[in-house]
Amino acid sequence: MNAKPEQDRVIIFDTTLRDGEQSPGATLNPEEKLIIARQLGVLGVDVIEAGFAVSSRGDFEAVQKIAREVGVLNGPIICSLARAVRKDIEAAAEALKPAARGRIHTFISTSDIHLTYQLKKTRSEVLAIAEEMVACAKSFMEDVEFSPMDATRSEPEFLYQVLERAIAAGATTINIPDTVGYLTPKEIEKLLQGIKQNVPNINRAILSIHTQNDLGLATANALTAIENGVRQVECTINGIGERAGNTALEEIVMALDVRKFYFNTYFRRSSDSQVPLTNIKTTEIYKTSRLVSNCTGMLVQPNKAIVGANAFAHESGIHQDGVIKHRQTYEIMEAASVGLTENSIVLGKHSGRNAFRTRLRELGFELNEADLNKAFIRFKEVADKKKEVSDWDIEVIVRDETQIAVEKGFQIEHVQVSCGSCACPTATVTIVTPEGKILTDAVVGAGPVDAVYKAINHLIQIPNQLIEFAVQSVTEGIDALGTVTVRLRYQERIFSGQASDTDIVVAAACAHIQAINRLYGYLQRLGVKVGVEKDLTVSKY
Ligand SMILES: CC(=O)SCCNC(=O)CCNC(=O)[C@H](O)C(C)(C)COP(=O)(O)OP(=O)(O)OC[C@H]1O[C@@H](n2cnc3c(N)ncnc32)[C@H](O)[C@@H]1OP(=O)(O)O
Ligand SMILES: CC(C)C(=O)C(=O)O
Numbered sequence: 001m002n003a004k005p006e007q008d009r010v011i012i013f014d015t016t017l018r019d020g021e022q023s024p025g026a027t028l029n030p031e032e033k034l035i036i037a038r039q040l041g042v043l044g045v046d047v048i049e050a051g052f053a054v055s056s057r058g059d060f061e062a063v064q065k066i067a068r069e070v071g072v073l074n075g076p077i078i079c080s081l082a083r084a085v086r087k088d089i090e091a092a093a094e095a096l097k098p099a100a101r102g103r104i105h106t107f108i109s110t111s112d113i114h115l116t117y118q119l120k121k122t123r124s125e126v127l128a129i130a131e132e133m134v135a136c137a138k139s140f141m142e143d144v145e146f147s148p149m150d151a152t153r154s155e156p157e158f159l160y161q162v163l164e165r166a167i168a169a170g171a172t173t174i175n176i177p178d179t180v181g182y183l184t185p186k187e188i189e190k191l192l193q194g195i196k197q198n199v200p201n202i203n204r205a206i207l208s209i210h211t212q213n214d215l216g217l218a219t220a221n222a223l224t225a226i227e228n229g230v231r232q233v234e235c236t237i238n239g240i241g242e243r244a245g246n247t248a249l250e251e252i253v254m255a256l257d258v259r260k261f262y263f264n265t266y267f268r269r270s271s272d273s274q275v276p277l278t279n280i281k282t283t284e285i286y287k288t289s290r291l292v293s294n295c296t297g298m299l300v301q302p303n304k305a306i307v308g309a310n311a312f313a314h315e316s317g318i319h320q321d322g323v324i325k326h327r328q329t330y331e332i333m334e335a336a337s338v339g340l341t342e343n344s345i346v347l348g349k350h351s352g353r354n355a356f357r358t359r360l361r362e363l364g365f366e367l368n369e370a371d372l373n374k375a376f377i378r379f380k381e382v383a384d385k386k387k388e389v390s391d392w393d394i395e396v397i398v399r400d401e402t403q404i405a406v407e408k409g410f411q412i413e414h415v416q417v418s419c420g421s422c423a424c425p426t427a428t429v430t431i432v433t434p435e436g437k438i439l440t441d442a443v444v445g446a447g448p449v450d451a452v453y454k455a456i457n458h459l460i461q462i463p464n465q466l467i468e469f470a471v472q473s474v475t476e477g478i479d480a481l482g483t484v485t486v487r488l489r490y491q492e493r494i495f496s497g498q499a500s501d502t503d504i505v506v507a508a509a510c511a512h513i514q515a516i517n518r519l520y521g522y523l524q525r526l527g528v529k530v531g532v533e534k535d536l537t538v539s540k541y
């Protein structure tokens with residue numbers, strides 16, 4: 001029995017934890033994935049693609065944990081990706097067992113370029129595999145999604161045949177991926193009309209779209225797809241994903257919200273209906289965006305629609321004049337609608353626990369007593385250095401003090417640099433190894449951060465190449481918290497770290513050690529011995 005397609009709203013299928021995690025360097029451990037999945041649940045997504053269960057032990061564990069803890073009754077559907085390969089489908093089914101509602105998403109390419117060069121299979125072989133593997137997934141669960149990879153470069157007649165067979169074999173959702181981000185909106189429209197006219201059983205499945213952003217058209221293409229009968233959109237927070245990323249959840253959701261009257265006409269409802277077109281709690285968008293950025297180390301560009309730092313900022317006099325006179329002269333949505341708060345109580349060095357806890361609650365953080373105490377101590381330290389502690393500062397403090405997500409490993413005990421126009425930048429760094437050894441080294445570098453990184457690398461002796469270093473001022477003013485993001489390369493893999501402090505050299509050291517710890521955890525899982533135990537300057541102070 002196929003599911004009855006839902007026609008009156010858009011199903012939000014979040015793939016931050018699968019396609020989003022395919023962004024180079026955005027690798028998440030199971031604990032981090034669980035933290036994000038919980039927030040996606042609060043945000044109200046309909047489906048969480050939690051990972052690709054067969055791809056690694058860690059991803060299997062992540063899908064299973066999310067299925068157990070987030071995939072509860074009335075919670076989101078939890079999904080795992082699987083190639084059209086029996087062992088992938090079995091792994092997905094096993095990992096999804098604890099979910100109240102699970103979904104297997106299986107896929108196989110349909111374009112000739114993929115068939116010839118990647119799969120090395122004929123069209124008739126792919127047709128048979130698609131049918132057989134959808135049926136295999138169906139033998140484990142009712143909810144099965146099928147994607148013809150590279151659909152948008154496939155020969156339409158062959159695509160129609162594959163889709164018809166997949167639906168006949170039990171696919172309840174048919175997803176059309178623009179895998180390489182190639183089509184324009186008009187072409188998306190033509191493709192979808194062709195599918196609706198030429199796949200006789202298409203009405204038995206929910207039609208879905210998955211758009212990549214290689215030409216910057218992902219959101220335009222997904223919205224066009226909605227106008228053409230698509231009722232599920234696959235998207236990611238902040239638009240992260242393979243290469244240039246996927247369509248951003250926040251863009252789709254806010255377009256459907258802000259332009260509701262326009263989009264209503266494509267649904268079975270009156271054009272002035274106020275009923276939301278998605279189930280998303282839009283006021284959770286901003287917090288989710290920050291969480292994903294913090295966990296993945298993928299910075300959000302300031303001019304990013306909806307969640308960028310400038311998205312609600314007005315710089316020029318004419319715009320400021322207009323907004324002061326009447327907000328809607330230059331704003332099409334309220335900052336509060338995506339969860340940006342306006343401060344009424346100013347938090348600073350004289351604030352107490354109650355004000356701090358109240359603000360945390362307003363920002364959506366419910367901390368246990370121990371975490372609250374840790375965060376409060378850090379808050380006081382920051383408040384001693386800054387006039388005013390903003391919401392962004394608080395968010396960073398909560399992240400730094402309460403996230404257990406980052407791999408445990410080396411810790412920075414002490415960082416000191418001496419530099420200046422007449423001095424050789426020199427860093428003295430003390431670290432504590434995972435075994436509790438205290439190691440100190442002093443190194444000269446091209447600049448203070450370079451000296452710190454050289455000292456850390458010399459102490460830890462895990463080969464790595466720094467490929468990205470970015471400093472962002474989290475808040476305004478000379479006393480702002482600075483966030484440093486680093487990316488390290490080790491062989492083919494990239495590891496990221498992020499940390500904040502009013503001293504950017506300290507933030508840089510902490511971000512570097514966080515990335516190193518992720519690399520260290522990875523090497524440990526592979527059983528690779530690292531060189532920290534070698535002969536070094538070891539001192540106790
Ligand atoms: C467009 C997308 O986003 S697709 C999802 C991409 N995501 C990922 O690849 C992340 C997870 N991937 C992985 O961990 C690994 O690639 C694994 C575990 C899936 C497979 O690893 P390996 O067995 O070592 O294969 P490898 O990655 O080298 O090559 C992929 C193989 O799968 C085949 N393949 C690719 N897609 C499919 C598919 N949808 N169905 C069946 N087979 C497929 C390829 O033809 C190739 O087969 P071959 O080894 O016989 O030539
Ligand atoms: C696995 C599929 C849906 C995908 O991510 C793509 O084709 O881009």
Ligand SMILES: [Mg+2]
Nearest residue numbers: 019179212242
């Ligand atoms: Mg994709």
